[in-house]
Amino acid sequence: MAGQKNEQQGDHDSTCPLVAVDRRLDDVHRHWHSAERAYFEPEGFRVAIQTAIQTLRTVTFILQSNKAQIPDFDAWYASWQEKLKAIPLMRWMVDARNKIEKQGDLEMYSHVRAELVASYLNDGPVIQVPANLFEGPDVLLRNLPKSDLGDHFWKHGTLRVQRRWVENSLPDHELLDAAATAYGAIAEIVADAHVKIGRAPPTTTNIETGEEYGSGRAGRLPCMVGHGEARTLNISLSDGQAFDLSHEEVTVDFEKGKEAATRYGVNPDDVFGRGEDQESILRSLFDTARRMTETDGHHVTMLVLLRGTTVVRLAQVEFPDHGSKYIVMRDIAHEVVRKGVDGVILVGESWMAVADPTKPYMRAVDALDRKEMLAATLVRITGDPIQLSAMFDRQGDSVKLGETVEARDGEHFIFAPVYEVWGRPIPDRWQG
Known part of the structure; x- marks a missing residue:
């Protein structure tokens, strides 16, 4: 991942009994960034995101194969399994991995999400349309109310157009974000496993700044949070001009x-x-x-x-x-x-x-x-x-x-x- 701005790479102690687990988790992170880079290349994204999902599942397999290294493994791991089963997204990840390996590709499709923002709160009108039906934002604009609120939108609103990959059986989640969230959940298990054997959890280093990261952010790395801005177009309604942050x-x-x-x-x-x-x-x-x-x-x-x-x-x-x-x-x-x-x-x-x-x-x-x-x-x-x-x-x-x-x-x-x-x-x- 050298040269990829704002990405991070894992620092693995070769003497750690769980180094194989650490490396496999880092593999997931690398595949995730491959999917991010291929976001506007359908075939490249399909291969990378499915590889990330498959690889994520193997992290827990390798962890189980190293159970002898972890005291009272069965009770400890059972408690984590119960936590994961209670998370619908994690149950979907298991099903998705089985589908990829036994039935074929996930049924993915690209959407364009158009959103009007004229508030600091996330309560503005939103519309989602398939990527080949780009007339959606125009419909949204035509339906602005003729009122003080409508005037506020026209003066200070922003039209945000964002490309999103979703899967038929997970329509409310963007796929890259779903994979990042699942990565975070598994990363928390891996961190806890290190604590169980009396070692510090693995750290991750920002290859651009040198800053080290441990746990936090629900297990997600900083480079896996807020990635939607890179695939978003912001257009000011007051003058119709696109702007960058x-x-x-x-x-x-x-x-x-x-x-x-x-x-x-x-x-x-x-x-x-x-x-x-x-x-x-x-x-x-x-x-x-x-x-x-x-x-x-x-x-x-x-x-x-x-x-x-x-x-x-x-x-x-x-x-x-x-x-x-x-x-x-x-x-x-x-x-x-x-x-x-x-x-x-x-x-x-x-x-x-x-x-x-x-x-x-x-x-x-x-x-x-x-x-x-x-x-x-x-x-x-x-x-x-x-x-x-x-x-x-x-x-x-x-x-x-x-x-x-x-x-x-x-x-x-x-x-x-x-x-x-x-x-x-x-x-x-x-x-x-």
Whole structure:
């Protein structure tokens, strides 16, 4: 898999009693990526995805052949079998493997899934049509209501067109995602088997960044989460133009960092705080953002992803228009799962206005009484969100910021996609 961006490869200890199991699981991972690369090549996809399904089944066969290595194997494995039997997708995987080996190919077909997105929540209208009947999205657009909601769609909505492979007996699952989910379930068994024999579970390394991954993400590897974006076309309804998602990575240049420290009067070591907790990181980032804003007169939107107090990603986020925010935040939610993130911070300029109940879809930027502010918001997998903000006072080309205001448990429904992937209930007040 060398050279495949964002893919991972397994690190296998040849002295491990379960090394044969580890290698076979890694084979599944490789076949899965072969299917991903062949997604728009029907024959190549058919061969690769079926090979992945077949190989996945052999992982447990090899595990059973090594039962002598695992204490109290029969009782331990029986408990895992009961868990897997309770998962419909895993039962389907067993049937699919038997069909491939004894009857022939799975009955796969390609769909185009058209979806209108004009919310941070996954409750918009959706239509699915066979790939050779592409008129479906046009029908969807013609049926938009003539109302405030319809106007909101036309101004800020995005038409997402996504190719999907599905199988006749598993119509509600995209095949590549189904295989990734099944891989995750088996990977959890393999990890637990290593714990049973007193060894650390196998790790996986990102061949591009060198970062190591263990368990988490329900056993799935980061490269197997959120892959749908690579096969999706996003079209803005306001101008009919296609757009791509943009998160420009911020790399650390120490020389430029020294220059910036002098320019903004900050200590580089203090930008992310002293690592006590995520709140201290938020406060340190906001202090730095204040200095940068008052010096430059503006501040770009920055995304910080945290795993504990470790910064696992720092990126500048581009929002071409308001509608793109709905899509970008969904993409960020995928990244949260891929990297096992438990804290997200967004720092940037924002607008604030009093909500008008007679105009439920009006944004703050369109309100006559709008106010400009700098804000930094932290949401966490546990605990209330925290926002630090300061109002703008523009004086010609210069900017002065007001006092820092702290708000807890505020309404930040831009983070609804992140809450969903964390499995946290979305507060009712975020629906507005």
